[in-house]
Structure formats: structure tokens, C-alpha cells
Amino acid sequence: MGIRYIKIILVTFVGLQGWLYVAGNIANWDAAIAAIGYVLSMADHQVYSTAIFPAVTSPALVTAAFLIVLAGEFLVGAFSLKGAWDLWKVRNASADVFNGAKTFALMGPGMAMVVWFGGFIVIGGALFQMWQTQVGGNSFNGAFTYAITSGLVMLIVSVRD
Numbered sequence: 001m002g003i004r005y006i007k008i009i010l011v012t013f014v015g016l017q018g019w020l021y022v023a024g025n026i027a028n029w030d031a032a033i034a035a036i037g038y039v040l041s042m043a044d045h046q047v048y049s050t051a052i053f054p055a056v057t058s059p060a061l062v063t064a065a066f067l068i069v070l071a072g073e074f075l076v077g078a079f080s081l082k083g084a085w086d087l088w089k090v091r092n093a094s095a096d097v098f099n100g101a102k103t104f105a106l107m108g109p110g111m112a113m114v115v116w117f118g119g120f121i122v123i124g125g126a127l128f129q130m131w132q133t134q135v136g137g138n139s140f141n142g143a144f145t146y147a148i149t150s151g152l153v154m155l156i157v158s159v160r161d
Contacts, residue, residue: 004091004098004161010153011105012084014112017146018076025070035139036069037062039130047132072115076150080108095161105157112150116143 025032040056056062083105090101120130120143130136 001091004087007105007157008084008087008091011080011087011108011157014109014150014153015077015080015084017150018073018078018080018108018112018115022070022073022077025066025073033062033066035135036066038133039124039128039136039139040065042128043133045129045132048129051129053127069115069119072111072119076108076112076115078108079104079111083108098161102157106154109150109154109157113147113154115146116150117147119143121147 037057037059040062042051042055045051056065083102086101086103087098087105090097093101120139124130124136124143125140128136131140
């Protein structure tokens with residue numbers, strides 16, 4: 001029974017992480033737009049100076065990219081917190097019922113993998129080479145941590161009771 005509580009708590013933390021990043025990004029709107037704009041511009045790349053994709057410098061496209069990040073982080077929070085609530089409601093039910101309630105509890109960490117692995121590591125890191133600068137590198141390293149921890153939560157939650 002205790003593992004069910006751990007699963008609920010871990011999914012709750014993934015949800016809080018998503019929504020805390022949304023709040024932080026909104027509170028620091030201009031700085032967040034500037035950071036995304038800097039990464040998408042591929043400015044100051046010295047290690048791999050030949051880009052395989054054109055730089056994005058359009059303010060509208062930079063803002064659109066930021067809104068996509070915000071939407072993804074919001075969905076991380078929404079899916080995860082709904083999933084934690086779904087699991088909480090059936091915490092004392094049979095294993096089949098508990099396992100059947102895991103849909104959103106798995107979608108939340110899954111969405112976190114999409115945002116931080118897909119968005120930041122694959123698109124930001126591999127396509128825009130964000131790892132080459134301090135601003136991009138810090139975001140890249142943070143995204144790695146968030147993706148790995150979310151993936152671990154997803155694995156733990158997916159284990160059947």
C-alpha cells in the first residue's frame with residue numbers, strides 16, 4: 001500500500017514542477033523570451049559554427065516557441081496533477097482499479113519527457129546546438145535532469161501493483 005502513496009507523491013511533484021516552471025516563466029516573461037531568442041538565434045556558437053538549420057530571429061517565431069514551451073509545461077502540470085488525483089481517489093481500491101487509473105499519471109511524466117527531452121534536448125540541443133553557450137548549456141543541463149527524473153517517475157508509476 002505504501003508504494004501507492006509514493007507513486008501519488010512522485011506524480012504530484014512532476015505536476016508541481018510543470019506548473020512552477022510555467023509560473024516562473026510568466027513572472028520572468030522578458031528574460032525567458034530573451035533566453036529562447038538567444039538559443040534560437042544560434043549566436044556565439046564557436047564549437048560547431050556551421051549550422052544545419054537556419055537561425056530563428058523573428059520575434060513572432062521566438063514568442064511562438066516560448067508559448068509552445070509554456071503550453072507544454074502547463075500540460076505537464078495538468079496531466080500530472082489530474083493523474084495524482086485519480087490515483088488518490090482509488091488508493092484503497094483493488095490493484096486492477098488502481099492500475100486502471102494510471103492514464104493521466106503516466107501522461108504527465110510522458111508530457112514532461114516530450115517538453116524537456118524532445119523540446120530542449122532534441123530540438124534545442126541537437127538542432128539549435130544550445131549546449132554551446134552558457135545560457136543554452138544551463139537550460140540543456142536542467143532539461144536533462146527534468147527529463148530523466150520524469151522518465152523515472154513514469155517507470156515507477158507504470159509498474160503494476
